Amino acid sequence: MNERTVGMLARFTGVSVHTIKYYEKIGLLSSNRKEHSNYRSYDIRTCTDIYECMKYKNLGFSLKDVGTLTKDADEIKMRQMLEKRLQEVDASIEKLRSIKKRVENYLEETDEIEKKHLKIYIPLENS
Structure with missing residues (x-):
């Protein structure tokens, strides 16, 4: 199983479900939506993306700057x-x-x- 639910991702990374969903909402992370259940699923690469986001947040960057650093x-x-x-x-x-x-x-x-x-x-x- 290469995809993870938001709960599994939260437990694995130590980042709250709320934070993961918020980061997705503002475009820092992306997920796949299951059409039949509308559940989010995340690729294992999302773990790395979360760690990158948290690294920059811990350096004191704003979320806007985190987006720039991770995406652009x-x-x-x-x-x-x-x-x-x-x-x-x-x-x-x-x-x-x-x-x-x-x-x-x-x-x-x-x-x-x-x-x-x-x-x-x-x-x-x-x-």
């Missing part, structure tokens, strides 16, 4: 898209580093304020 991109276009994604990741890292530094500075400021308040508000012992 030649080696040059793929490289351009990967380089652009790398630049986006670098920019995100820099932004997060900046936020991290601001949070660290704020923590230091609150620690200083707390130390000053403890010195001012230390209750005197009753004699």
